Amino acid sequence: xxxxxxxxxxxxxxxxxxxxxxxxxxxxxxxxxxxxxxxxxxxxxxxxxxxxxxxxxxxxxxxxxxxxxxxxxxxxxxxxxxxxxxxxxxxxxxxxxxxxxxxxxxxxxxxxxxxxxxxxxxxxxxxxxxxxxxxxxxxxxxxxxxxxxxxxxxxxxxxxxxxxxxxxxxxxxxxxxxxxxxxxxxxxxxxxxxxxxxxxxxxxxxxxxxxxxxxxxxxxxxxxxxxxxxxxxxxxxxxxxxxxxxxxxxxxxxxxxxxxxxxxxxxxxxxxxxxxxxxxxxxxxxxxxxxxxxxxxxxxxxxxxxxxxxxxxxxxxxxxxxxxxxxxxxxxxxxxxxxxxxxxxxxxxxxxxxxxxxxxxxxxxxxxxxxxxxxxxxxxxxxxxxxxxxxxxxxxxxxxxxxxxxxxxxxxxxxxxxxxxxxxxxxxxxxxxxxxxxx
Numbered sequence: 237x238x239x240x241x242x243x244x245x246x247x248x249x250x251x252x253x254x255x256x257x258x259x260x261x262x263x264x265x266x267x268x269x270x271x272x273x274x275x276x277x278x279x280x281x282x283x284x285x286x287x288x289x290x291x292x293x294x295x296x297x298x299x300x301x302x303x304x305x306x307x308x309x310x311x312x313x314x315x316x317x318x319x320x321x322x323x324x325x326x327x328x329x330x331x332x333x334x335x336x337x338x339x340x341x342x343x344x345x346x347x348x349x350x351x352x353x354x355x356x357x358x359x360x361x362x363x364x365x366x367x368x369x370x371x372x373x374x375x376x377x378x379x380x381x382x383x384x385x386x387x388x389x390x391x392x393x394x395x396x397x398x399x400x401x402x403x404x405x406x407x408x409x410x411x412x413x414x415x416x417x418x419x420x421x422x423x424x425x426x427x428x429x430x431x432x433x434x435x436x437x438x439x440x441x442x443x444x445x446x447x448x449x450x451x452x453x454x455x456x457x458x459x460x461x462x463x464x465x466x467x468x469x470x471x472x473x474x475x476x477x478x479x480x481x482x483x484x485x486x487x488x489x490x491x492x493x494x495x496x497x498x499x500x501x502x503x504x505x506x507x508x509x510x511x512x513x514x515x516x517x518x519x520x521x522x523x524x525x526x527x528x529x530x531x532x533x534x535x536x537x538x539x540x541x542x543x544x545x546x547x548x549x550x551x552x553x554x555x556x557x558x559x560x561x562x563x564x565x566x567x568x569x570x571x572x573x574x575x576x577x578x579x580x581x582x583x584x585x586x587x588x589x590x591x592x593x594x595x596x597x598x599x600x601x602x603x604x605x606x607x608x609x610x611x612x613x614x615x616x617x618x619x620x621x622x623x624x625x626x627x628x629x630x631x632x633x634x635x636x637x638x639x640x641x642x643x644x645x646x647x648x649x650x651x652x653x654x655x656x657x658x659x660x661x662x663x664x665x666x667x668x669x670x671x672x673x674x675x
Contacts, residue, residue, distance in 0.1 A: 237259070237261065238260075238261045239304060239547060240295045240304070241303075242303070242304070243307045243310075244264075245306065246536055246623075248270070248307070249272040249604040249606070250539040251306060251539060251546070252276050254539040255546050258547040259545070263281075263295070270606075271605050272603075272604060273605070295319060303328065308334070311334035316329060317331050333505065336506065336528055338385055339419060340382075354487075354488075354491045356425040358422055367423065371401065380392045382420075390411075397462075427515035429518070429670065431524060432513075433449040433451055433469075433514075433531050433534050435535075436510050437509060439557060443492055444558055446538045449531065449537050451468075457654050457655065458656065461580060464621075469536075478663055495512075496510070509530045510527070511527035513531075532606075540626060541565045542562075567635070570632065570639045572643060572655070573621045573624050574648070575620075575651065575653070576619065576650060576651060579652060583618075584650045587648050588616055589647070589651070590648070591605075591647075599627070599638050600628060601638045601642035606622055617648065622648075627640070635658065
């Protein structure tokens with residue numbers, strides 16, 4: 237089957253590998269020359285991923301039958317709507333359905349309207365003055381988020397990033413002054429607990445869950461520093477996480493099914509991968525955000541252990557024919573992102589980076605290229621995350637060790653890695669934290 241893929245990051249490389257493994261003929265559109273995607277594609281086009289006209293023309297001239305859209309920005313401009321008009325089936329949501337991610341207000345109001353469990357208290361403002369007046373009336377800590385897309389980097393939490401009323405207002409003013417996210421600000425009740433990611437495949441009505449993953453947003457070891465798009469993630473061999481029970485996981489899955497049901501009722505049925513980010517609290521899972529795509533890096537944890545053909549799953553998501561016959565191997569995975577030095581504050585880009593794929597494979601790991609580019613035959617770093625290295629093994633401990641061994645074969649003089657992701661100490665800290673809260 238001829239499959240169009242849109243996006244040139246690590247998440248997209250992981251998806252392309254899974255599509256290729258399951259027999260797809262790949263036609264790739266991306267803004268950067270991702271070497272992993274180039275290697276697997278029959279033909280590619282380098283252009284702005286939001287250029288709907290160019291993407292549709294490329295799809296049409298190559299006779300593609302199915303499209304997989306990786307990033308959120310093309311979804312926001314209606315790329316799926318345009319491709320479907322051209323007769324291309326899409327394993328991704330329409331512009332209306334993608335609002336579950338592109339508008340945090342839409343998501344919260346949908347959950348509230350349909351009485352779906354797991355919502356948090358929230359208020360949305362289109363000016364700083366009203367937000368300030370509201371802040372003066374509440375006595376609990378909040379999370380400040382731009383309403384629109386910010387590449388996963390716009391969230392600031394009172395008590396972690398914001399330590400006073402003044403600092404909170406300073407950030408709210410910054411969102412409006414710089415038009416961050418482009419749609420106002422949403423102030424949400426702060427949830428205390430442990431974050432986890434439950435992703436699902438969706439065909440408009442039915443959902444099929446993937447293994448649970450835990451992402452690590454903070455830039456530096458020990459969970460400190462600025463928020464990033466995600467420094468790495470892990471999943472356990474039993475598809476749970478060490479601090480979460482099966483019944484708690486089932487609660488999160490039920491919340492996602494309720495959201496899919498609500499969207500169908502609202503006339504914008506959801507097709508494609510859905511990413512549910514939750515906070516496990518003493519009162520059960522609470523919704524942090526819902527994304528209209530795979531998580532990045534979480535896609536790199538689950539797709540390498542997917543045993544069912546991904547091309548087939550994408551076709552079934554696009555055509556409303558998904559069944560429960562989706563299988564993952566019982567392996568643990570640990571992903572650590574190699575990022576440019578200064579990432580999270582000010583990245584140093586343009587440095588040559590080398591990757592020994594064969595040596596990495598011998599370590600029981602795999603590699604996914606992300607924000608890198610081929611310039612004059614050399615691989616160079618961009619301003620965002622460069623390379624995802626994923627250790628795979630029957631146990632979490634072995635997967636983490638495999639990842640560490642493999643990282644030695646990624647060489648560059650201006651990179652950083654969070655080596656603590658997936659380690660026994662950091663995972664135990666999560667387990668202990670939940671024990672304390674439950675006590």
